[in-house]
Amino acid sequence: MASADKLINTDVPEKDVFALHFLQSLSNLRTQNPLLNSPDKSIDRVKKIKNAAYVSMARAAGGTSRLWSRALLRRAAKDDNKSVRFSRRKRKVTWKISSKRRRSNQRAPVVEEAAERLRNLVPGGGGMETSKLMEETAHYIKCLSMQVKVMQCLVDGLSPN
Amino acid sequence: MLEGLVSQESLSLNSMDMSVLERLKWVQQQQQQLQQVVSQSSNNSPELLQILQFHGSNNDELLQSSFSQFQMLGSGFGPNYNMGFGPPHEAMDECISRTSSCHMEPVDTIEVLLKTGEENRVIALKNKRKPEVKTREEEKTEKKIKIEAETESSMKGKSNMRNTETSSDTSKETSKGASENQKLDYIHVRARRGQATDRHSLAERARREKISKKMKYLQDIVPGCNKVTGKAGMLDEIINYVQCLQRQVEFLSMKLAVLNPELELAVEDVSVKQFQAYFTNVVASKQSIMVDVPLFPLDQQGSLDLSAINPNQTTSIEAPSASWETQSQSLYNTSSLGFQY
Numbered sequence: 001m002a003s004a005d006k007l008i009n010t011d012v013p014e015k016d017v018f019a020l021h022f023l024q025s026l027s028n029l030r031t032q033n034p035l036l037n038s039p040d041k042s043i044d045r046v047k048k049i050k051n052a053a054y055v056s057m058a059r060a061a062g063g064t065s066r067l068w069s070r071a072l073l074r075r076a077a078k079d080d081n082k083s084v085r086f087s088r089r090k091r092k093v094t095w096k097i098s099s100k101r102r103r104s105n106q107r108a109p110v111v112e113e114a115a116e117r118l119r120n121l122v123p124g125g126g127g128m129e130t131s132k133l134m135e136e137t138a139h140y141i142k143c144l145s146m147q148v149k150v151m152q153c154l155v156d157g158l159s160p161n
Numbered sequence: 162m163l164e165g166l167v168s169q170e171s172l173s174l175n176s177m178d179m180s181v182l183e184r185l186k187w188v189q190q191q192q193q194q195l196q197q198v199v200s201q202s203s204n205n206s207p208e209l210l211q212i213l214q215f216h217g218s219n220n221d222e223l224l225q226s227s228f229s230q231f232q233m234l235g236s237g238f239g240p241n242y243n244m245g246f247g248p249p250h251e252a253m254d255e256c257i258s259r260t261s262s263c264h265m266e267p268v269d270t271i272e273v274l275l276k277t278g279e280e281n282r283v284i285a286l287k288n289k290r291k292p293e294v295k296t297r298e299e300e301k302t303e304k305k306i307k308i309e310a311e312t313e314s315s316m317k318g319k320s321n322m323r324n325t326e327t328s329s330d331t332s333k334e335t336s337k338g339a340s341e342n343q344k345l346d347y348i349h350v351r352a353r354r355g356q357a358t359d360r361h362s363l364a365e366r367a368r369r370e371k372i373s374k375k376m377k378y379l380q381d382i383v384p385g386c387n388k389v390t391g392k393a394g395m396l397d398e399i400i401n402y403v404q405c406l407q408r409q410v411e412f413l414s415m416k417l418a419v420l421n422p423e424l425e426l427a428v429e430d431v432s433v434k435q436f437q438a439y440f441t442n443v444v445a446s447k448q449s450i451m452v453d454v455p456l457f458p459l460d461q462q463g464s465l466d467l468s469a470i471n472p473n474q475t476t477s478i479e480a481p482s483a484s485w486e487t488q489s490q491s492l493y494n495t496s497s498l499g500f501q502y
Contacts (some may be wrong), residue, residue: 026417042418049414114396121403131368134375137399138382144406151413158420 012142013060019150021056028052051076054123057147061139067132068140070126 029052055076058069115133119125122137171286373392379399380386386398 044412046415046418049418050411053410053414110393111396114393114400118400118403121278121400121407131246131371131375134379136378137403138375141379141382141399141403141406142484144403144410148406148409148413151410153419153421155413155416 004128012139012146013062013149015017016145018057018060018146019153021060022053022147022150025044025052025056025059051079053147053151057143061143066139067128068125069143075123090132129138146151 016158024050029048040074042059051111054072058076061069064070064073115130118132118137119128122128122133122140125136128136376392376395380395383402385401386395386402389395389398
């Protein structure tokens with residue numbers, strides 16, 4: 001589980017933690033919206049379950065210690081119209097704008113373009129420098145794969161044989 | 162007379178400071194030579210000009226350089242010699258043999274003055290009469306030396322100036338020059354290799370190295386990324402993997418949404434103990450599978466979470482656990498398989 005590289009610390013908690021958080025968020029979802037099982041809101045329910053999965057993943061993976069998890073939680077709080085404030089560590093900088101200002105001819109354009117696409121995928125990637133983006137992506141991928149495993153287990157367990 | 166003596170003594174002191182071991186040899190050599198010169202000059206005491214010229218010519222033959230002749234004559238003339246004493250020092254740096262000769266001459270003249278009192282008077286008189294001509298000659302030499310110094314490169318010129326001003330030992334001069342040369346070499350090493358030397362490109366290089374290191378780490382995480390070569394291909398692969406995972410999450414959430422009615426339909430009369438039992442089973446399976454991994458105390462923490470954090474939602478959490486209870490055996494199998502890392 002522990003990563004061999006000490007410089008890049010992308011330790012992910014155990015799968016049980018993800019499972020617990022996900023179940024908890026699912027149960028929260030049901031108590032908040034008791035009318036979820038009505039068929040006309042199936043799409044909304046999918047969206048909510050997906051959000052619950054992401055939020056639980058962010059909570060399981062160290063809460064606000066990671067940039068992507070902070071971004072996910074902030075987005076979720078924004079969706080819920082809750083005013084949740086995190087302690088700001090950094091001045092918010094959008095690297096998209098600053099990267100355009102830079103001398104683009106000195107950088108490999110293909111890599112930068114790919115990194116730009118990756119920024120759109122990773123939550124909170126817009127405010128990251130490229131090397132930081134790589135680190136966060138590594139952690140995000142680990143957590144996502146873990147979450148997918150948990151959900152797969154749930155689906156397999158719940159699905160009728 | 163006295164002034165000339167004093168000035169020459171001071172000069173001799175300066176020369177004492179500046180001279181090295183080489184001077185001793187020259188002293189011994191030129192003492193003999195100058196004693197001969199003095200004897201000749203004492204014989205020809207009334208003809209002062211001839212003596213001095215002879216004196217100079219003798220030394221000229223000894224030193225075998227016209228440049229040193231001017232210095233010889235200049236050293237002989239005390240009060241005005243101070244005027245022209247600077248440039249010979251600059252010239253000293255160019256050649257060690259010349260420096261040694263320069264240092265020697267004032268000492269020799271003083272020895273002459275001390276040994277032969279009559280010659281002292283003669284030379285002092287000469288100092289008063291001759292200086293104008295000699296100073297002109299010295300000025301010419303000064304100009305020549307200055308031109309030479311100017312033609313040299315700026316760094317070397319600076320080092321020369323420093324050396325002439327401060328250091329007397331040629332060994333120190335060479336060491337200083339060597340260190341400066343080493344610094345210059347260090348600065349220009351990257352340039353010689355064809356690498357950029359300015360700060361921006363160096364920072365850019367460090368940044369690129371950092372990114373590539375983390376990309377390698379990502380390559381280990383993302384499956385199938387080892388086959389791809391090149392940063393762009395790797396990044397494409399990573400992006401595809403992230404997208405795939407996100408789509409998988411979406412798909413699984415859809416499945417869960419479809420399955421959720423079954424969860425809803427599940428009976429709510431299943432207790433927390435069964436929920437705990439499910440997790441303890443999982444933990445037991447984990448314990449059996451991998452021992453060295455630090456265990457997460459799920460049975461305790463699960464109950465704590467359920468009781469402490471959301472005490473009012475225990476029933477709702479029991480609901481999914483009810484459905485799990487119905488399919489406990491199958492879930493246990495799948496989960497135990499899935500929990501193997």
